[in-house]
Amino acid sequence: MSSTLDAPLATPAPETGPGALAVTQERVPTRRRYLMCEPRFFTVEYVINPWMRPDQPVSTERAVEQWTELKRTYERLGHQVETIEPQPGLPDMVFAANSGTVIDGRxxxxRFRAEQRSAxxxxxxxxxxxxxxxxxVMPEKINEAEGDFAWTGGLLLAGTGFRTDPxxxxxxxxxxxxxxxxxxxxDPRYYHLDVALFVLDDQSERPxxxxxxxxxSAGSQRVLRRLFPDAVIANDADAECLGLNGVSDGRNVVLPKEATHLAERIAERGFEPVLVDISELRKSGGGPKCCTMELRG
Known part of the structure; x- marks a missing residue:
């Protein structure tokens, strides 16, 4: 990957005045490289998570519009977006995060748990x-990639319980x-790690x-408190709109537009929330991060 993709982006001057939120530090965005797949064949025709309702109407056209705006949002923020050609018969191929984990070019x-997605x-x-x-390398174990893997810059947080094998x-x-x-x-509603947790800052000594x-689980909560004592804690409403399925470049944080409480909490930490409409793709249990695989190195 070109070194320019690791370079800091220009940061707007922080808001000042009585209405400004208190921030703990200046946040610096870095350029990222993403892989995405247009939802040209998106629909909900089977059930592999609690969000999927084949009996509810789905608009492929609307899904494409929302995905296109998400892609443009990344590009407006200065990031590079690569695309893969969607394939007929694979309606969930839009969720690129589930198909690869890339760190330092490796x-x-x-390997999907559900047969419907295996191809x-x-x-x-x-x-x-x-x-x-x-x-x-293709895995031997069931592994749903960035759906269950989150890179902090020093550690790979790895989820299990519903999809990815321990x-x-x-x-x-x-x-x-x-x-x-x-x-x-x-909680089966939060079947992947990327709908329960995301990394806001992977460039600092303290992610x-x-x-x-x-x-x-109770034990995993203790681990998270030990590793990240300063973490931003989401509430029920944040989780229920898949607000934790966010994408951060170190300053700008792309979130579903309904995640207003979470947006306020991260703004207090110096981040800039960028709210997007991803409601059609949420009918299959996905959000901004599900649509976005990061290509690191």
Whole structure:
């Protein structure tokens, strides 16, 4: 990846005056590189999570409009967006985050638990090889990639409980060469780590995350409190609109527009919330992060 993608972006002057929120520090955005897939064939025709209702109407056209605006939002913020060609018969291929984890140019692919999504993994594997990636490993264990893996800059937080096998955590550590911390999810609504937690700052010595405690087991909550004592804590309303399915560049934080409480909390920490409408794709249990795989290195 070009070094310019790691360079800080221009930061607007902080808001001042009596109405300004108190902030703890200046936040510096960095350029990112993302992989996305247009929801050209998006629909809800099966049920693999509690959000999916095949009996409810779905507009593919509206999903494409929302996805396009999300892509433009990243580009307006100065990020580079790559795309993969969607495939007929794979309505959830839009959720690119589930098909690969990329750290320092190494790629660990995906192996889906649901048969309906299994073919997606091969299309993404081919994309990586066609775009110059040479270290591409397909997992032996069930592994839904960035759906259950969150990179803090020093640790890979790894979710399990509904989709990704616990054994995939050790596999990720071996393939990617980074330390892994396992976290257990206990609420089926928050079936992936990326709908219960996301990383706000992965560039500092003390990374910062936001998370919804009730999505995690008691032991995992203790781990999170120990690792991230300054974390932003989401409430029920944040979680229920998939507000934790956010994407941060270190300053600008893209969130579903309904996550107003979470937006206020992160603004107090010096971040700039960027609210987007992702309501049509949420009918399949997805949000901004689900649509976005980060290509690191």
């Amino acid at each position: 790629v660990l692919g995906a 997606e993994a091969e299309h993404y594997r081919r994309w990586f090889l066609e775009h110059g990636y040479r270290s591409v 054994g995939a955590h050790a596999e990720a550590q071996e393939v990617l060469g980074v330390p892994v911390v396992s976290l257990r999810l206990v 910062l995350v936001a998370y919804y405690p009730e999505a995690f």
